[in-house]
Amino acid sequence: MLVEPGNPFPSSVELVLKAHAPLIDTRRASVIALEAAVSAMAPATRAAITADLKCFLAWCAQQRPAVQAVPASPETLVHYLRWLSAGSQVRAPAKPATLARRIASIARIHRVLGFGESEPLPTQAGMVRDTLKGIRRQRPEKQRQAAPLRFGQSMADGQAAPDGVTVQALLATCGRGIQDLRDAALISLAYDAGLRVSELVACQVADLTRVGDGSGRLHIARSKTDQTGEGTLAWISPDTMARLLAWQAAAGILEGPVFRRIHVLTGRPDAAGQQTVRNYVGDRPLTRQGVVAILRRRAIAAIELGHVQLEPGRKEDVIRSLSAHSFRVGLTQDLFAAGEDGAGIALALRWSSPGTALHYARELAVGSNAVARVLGKMRAADLEPG
CATH class of the missing domain: 1.10.443.10 (Intergrase catalytic core)
Structure with missing residues (x-):
């Protein structure tokens, strides 16, 4: 049992696992270990793992016949990654960074439930790693970064004031x-x-x-x-x-x-x-x-x-x-x-x-690396009137 009857406030991770218990082999699971692992997670981490598990477990339940989620087979994970990457009419294709996070969450819950100690995790299988690499190669992406909000004036000699919103x-x-x-x-x-x-x-x-x-x-x-x-x-x-x-x-x-x-x-x-x-x-x-x-x-x-x-x-x-x-x-x-x-x-x-x-x-x-410093001086000298 993934949630003890005496626990009045089970976490979101525990509730998701309990809702899909038929898909999970709990013979190695320790309720105490699960509670300890969840309590050690930061709130944002717990929320991300909960969302990732909901997605994976729901997909496993929708297969005909339903497939085992924990421990998962490498083949199951490959099919899951391909499904996420393909998208659908109502769901955009998942980005490579999202796929990597989904697999990391699956690996973590395997460890928490007692798998991966004496045998390699299914997420470490060569076919799973190769599938991720193949998707990244087909759909390379640059990690999106929040636009900087700089102070608004030069804070160092030789540095121009920043453009945009400050x-x-x-x-x-x-x-x-x-x-x-x-x-x-x-x-x-x-x-x-x-x-x-x-x-x-x-x-x-x-x-x-x-x-x-x-x-x-x-x-x-x-x-x-x-x-x-x-x-x-x-x-x-x-x-x-x-x-x-x-x-x-x-x-x-x-x-x-x-x-x-x-x-x-x-x-x-x-x-x-x-x-x-x-x-x-x-x-x-x-x-x-x-x-x-x-x-x-x-x-x-x-x-x-x-x-x-x-x-x-x-x-x-x-x-x-x-x-x-x-x-x-x-x-x-x-x-x-x-x-x-x-x-x-x-x-x-x-x-x-x-x-x-x-x-x-x-x-x-x-703008300040070795090439910029050296060539900047050389090019400036070339521009000086003869």
Whole structure:
């Protein structure tokens, strides 16, 4: 049995497995091991594995006759990958990165249920690896990256100001209204601390501390690369700290979540026909979707107000490319442009490795690598009047 009767709150992973129990060999399964594995997963990881398992188990159940899902045969996995890759009238073909994640989830659940210790996993079979390679070769793809939101001015000698939507352009759209104060504080903090969206929406008043020079410190209790909750501190500029205090004072926030949804309440028109509008700050934190909506609304305003210059027809693509991750990517690029090395950037922004940080700065790196430095000087000399 994959879920013990005495467990009142089984996880989404356990529920999915229980719903498809006939397709799963549970003779090696340990309920305790399953619960321990699920509890060790980050929320985003648990959600991804749940979605991947739902897809695979549903496909196994739809075969005629139904095929065993755990342990799966390599042939079953090959047919499943081909089905995902082919798509249908109602489902777009899965991308190679999605296929790799699906297989990784299947491999993980095999291990959790006791398979793969004394024998190789079916996901490691040559035919499965060859199928993935073949699909990648037929459909090569470039990993999509969130568009960077850089600060908006040159941060290092010799570096041109960035093009497109910038943090400064977003802040220029914020006035003195209650929503403006919240959005300005959110934009400033997301950039200064290089926050992931999960870290941003989890920010609490108690996590913020102001120090003598006007700057601040943000205690990040948990992040993607700190699942054990050891915590870390992020520096906040005096300007951002002032914006945070202005927002909290206007919203009357003394404790709890820093960034919250603002409800707009409209009353009946008065004698002059004017409709009264009142803003009400809720108690619950913003969601990930709420952060993205704020970002894109501000980006649209920045473009329409002339704070951002774009080529005709590019507005929709630019807006669509922005995500909450854009602040983090932009700060990484600004730090790289200022001459900081990958190790320092990875440490400050809580990247998993210097290589990950440099991955997001690779476009800037092209302009400062060995070829650019040497040939740039040589070509410049060729252009000098004789």
